[in-house]
Amino acid sequence: MALLFVSDDDDPVAWGRALWRLDPALDYRVWPEVGATGDIEAALVWRPPAGILAGLPNLALIQSLGAGIDHIFSDPDLPASVPVARLVDAELTRQMVEYVALAVLSRHRRIDAFRSFQRDAEWRVLRPVPVAESRVGVLGLGQIGAAVARALVGFGLEVSGWSRTGKHIAGVESFHGPKGLVPLLARSDILVCLLPLTPRTGGLLDARRLAALPPGAYVINAARGEMVVEEDLLAAIDAGAVSGAWLDVFRTEPLPADHRFWSHPAITMTPHVAGLTVPETAAAQVIENLERVRRGEPPRNRVDLAAGY
Numbered sequence: 001m002a003l004l005f006v007s008d009d010d011d012p013v014a015w016g017r018a019l020w021r022l023d024p025a026l027d028y029r030v031w032p033e034v035g036a037t038g039d040i041e042a043a044l045v046w047r048p049p050a051g052i053l054a055g056l057p058n059l060a061l062i063q064s065l066g067a068g069i070d071h072i073f074s075d076p077d078l079p080a081s082v083p084v085a086r087l088v089d090a091e092l093t094r095q096m097v098e099y100v101a102l103a104v105l106s107r108h109r110r111i112d113a114f115r116s117f118q119r120d121a122e123w124r125v126l127r128p129v130p131v132a133e134s135r136v137g138v139l140g141l142g143q144i145g146a147a148v149a150r151a152l153v154g155f156g157l158e159v160s161g162w163s164r165t166g167k168h169i170a171g172v173e174s175f176h177g178p179k180g181l182v183p184l185l186a187r188s189d190i191l192v193c194l195l196p197l198t199p200r201t202g203g204l205l206d207a208r209r210l211a212a213l214p215p216g217a218y219v220i221n222a223a224r225g226e227m228v229v230e231e232d233l234l235a236a237i238d239a240g241a242v243s244g245a246w247l248d249v250f251r252t253e254p255l256p257a258d259h260r261f262w263s264h265p266a267i268t269m270t271p272h273v274a275g276l277t278v279p280e281t282a283a284a285q286v287i288e289n290l291e292r293v294r295r296g297e298p299p300r301n302r303v304d305l306a307a308g309y
C-alpha cells in the first residue's frame with residue numbers, strides 16, 4: 001500500500017526524504033505518477049485538484065499538508081467516508097506566532113511612519129502607540145491563535161480573543177460564540193484573524209463588522225483571504241475608519257497583478273508565507289496517522305465535519 005503526495009506548492013523530494021527517514025519501506029508516490037490507484041491508502045495533500053481523491057478506491061486517510069483544510073473541502077467530489085486530518089506542528093505554530101508578532105509590533109512601534117521618514121532622510125522621533133491604544137483582538141483561539149495570544153501577552157499588550165467555545169488563557173479576555181464577536185471587535189485596535197475558513201467564517205469581516213472596530217483600527221489577516229471582504233476593507237481604509245492592514249492571504253492567490261492591495265500605501269502584503277510547513281518536523285505525524293489508520297484507529301487531529309474545521 002502507498003502514500004500519494006499531491007501538491008504544487010510543497011517539495012516532493014524533501015517530503016520523500018523526511019518520510020523515508022521514519023519509514024524506509026514506505027511506498028511513496030508523487031501525483032500525477034499514481035501507478036495503480038488501488039494501491040493508495042493515504043494522500044498527503046495541499047490544494048488537490050478536484051476529483052482525484054474520489055478516484056482512489058482504497059483511500060483510508062486524507063492528510064493535509066497544512067493546518068487549514070478548506071483546500072480539501074473545496075473538492076465537490078471529496079469522498080465523504082475518508083477521515084481528513086489537519087496538520088498541527090510546533091514549528092508551523094512558532095512561525096505563525098513570529099509572523100503575527102512582527103505585524104502587531106510593527107504597527108505598535110509605527111514602522112510605516114519611520115519608513116516614510118527614512119525615505120525623506122527625516123530624523124523624527126515618535127513614541128510607540130500607547131499600550132492602551134494597541135489592544136489586540138485575536139479571532140480564533142485554536143492551536144495557533146492561542147499561542148499568538150500568549151506571546152502577545154508576553155509583550156505586555158492587552159489581548160482578548162474570540163472562539164466558538166469559551167477559553168481560559170492566562171491574561172487573555174475570552175469572548176465566544178456569535179454574541180461575543182461585536183464586543184471583541186469593539187475593543188480591538190489591532191484585529192488578528194486566525195480562524196479556519198468554514199461556511200460560518202467566510203466573509204466574516206465585512207463592512208458591518210469592520211465598522212464595529214474602534215476608529216483607526218488595524219487589521220491583520222494570516223488565516224484565509226475569504227474571511228475578509230476585500231472591497232469592504234479597502235473602502236474602510238479609504239474612508240479612514242481602518243488605518244491599514246497587514247495581509248498574508250487573499251481571496252485569489254496569487255493575487256492578480258491589477259489588485260489594489262499591491263500598491264495601497266496602507267497595506268503591507270506577503271504571499272501566503274506566514275507559516276510554511278517544514279517536512280522534517282511535520283513528517284512524524286503523517287507516519288503516525290498512517291500507522292493509526294492501518295490499525296483501524298482514527299487519525300490524530302481529525303477534522304470535525306460538523307464544525308467544518
Ligand code: NAP
Nearest residue numbers: 067068140141142143144163164165196200222223274275
Ligand atoms: P484550530 O486549532 O482548528 O483553531 C481554530 C479556532 O477557530 C478555534 O479556537 C475555534 O474555536 C475557532 N473557530 C472556528 N470556527 C469558529 C466560529 N464559527 N466562531 C468562532 N470561533 C471559531 O486551527 P489553527 O491550527 O489554529 O489554524 C487556524 C487557521 O490558520 C487555519 O485554518 C489556516 O487557515 C490558518 N493558517 C494560515 C497559515 C498561513 O501561512 N497564512 C498557516 C497556518 C494556518 P474553538 O476553539 O471553540 O473550537
Ligand code: GLV
Nearest residue numbers: 065066067068275
Ligand atoms: C497554511 O496556510 C496552512 O493552512 O497551514
